[in-house]
Amino acid sequence: MKLLILDRDGTLNRSRDDKVASPDEWEPMPGALEAVARLNHGGWRVVLATNQSGIGRGLFDMASLNAVHARMQRELAAVGGRVEAVFLCPHAPEDNCDCRKPRPGLFRQIGRRFGVPLAEVPAAGNTLRHVTAAAAAGCPAHLLLTGPLAGLASAEVQALPDLPSGTRVHADLAAFADWLLSQPAVSKNPA
Numbered sequence: 001m002k003l004l005i006l007d008r009d010g011t012l013n014r015s016r017d018d019k020v021a022s023p024d025e026w027e028p029m030p031g032a033l034e035a036v037a038r039l040n041h042g043g044w045r046v047v048l049a050t051n052q053s054g055i056g057r058g059l060f061d062m063a064s065l066n067a068v069h070a071r072m073q074r075e076l077a078a079v080g081g082r083v084e085a086v087f088l089c090p091h092a093p094e095d096n097c098d099c100r101k102p103r104p105g106l107f108r109q110i111g112r113r114f115g116v117p118l119a120e121v122p123a124a125g126n127t128l129r130h131v132t133a134a135a136a137a138g139c140p141a142h143l144l145l146t147g148p149l150a151g152l153a154s155a156e157v158q159a160l161p162d163l164p165s166g167t168r169v170h171a172d173l174a175a176f177a178d179w180l181l182s183q184p185a186v187s188k189n190p191a
Helices: 032-041 062-078 103-113 128-137 154-158 173-182
Strands: 004-005 045-051 083-088 123-125 141-144 168-170
Touching: 004 103, 004 128, 032 062, 032 103, 032 173, 045 103, 045 128, 083 103, 103 128, 123 128, 128 141, 141 173, 168 173
Parallel strands: 004 045, 004 123, 045 083, 123 141, 141 168
Antiparallel strands: none
């Protein structure tokens, strides 16, 4: 199974300082929906791992979040794409849970649910928090320069002290999709 884990805010849709609390506030990143569709058509199953502390902070409820994800799925479907599942941490930072990135709990949940070794599951997101969690869970980590690190040169990003070793850097989700789709297939059963 070719499984891929993406972050949501700043990777698939634009981040907002006041959180994405309703479907009207969800706005896709340029080219991101089409990138997911290309990945799906290339055989990749895409899941999201997202911190949603707005729930724990009382800024929105699960019904509102489900409505946001329903809009996301409709817009993906319109371009031929799909997100298989959304794994989320609803806790506030002070709850000190294992599922809030940069901790690896969400990634481990995904690995258990899909029954795949996380070393075979690339994970891409636009924050150090996401790639740190991915690397801690054993996923190959990919940093997208569409968030707080946008505008930095690749050498500047690679020099960040908190960047997990081996993290690959891509301009955005479309560039990551191009890279991933260009990789040779690995046979699980060598002859």
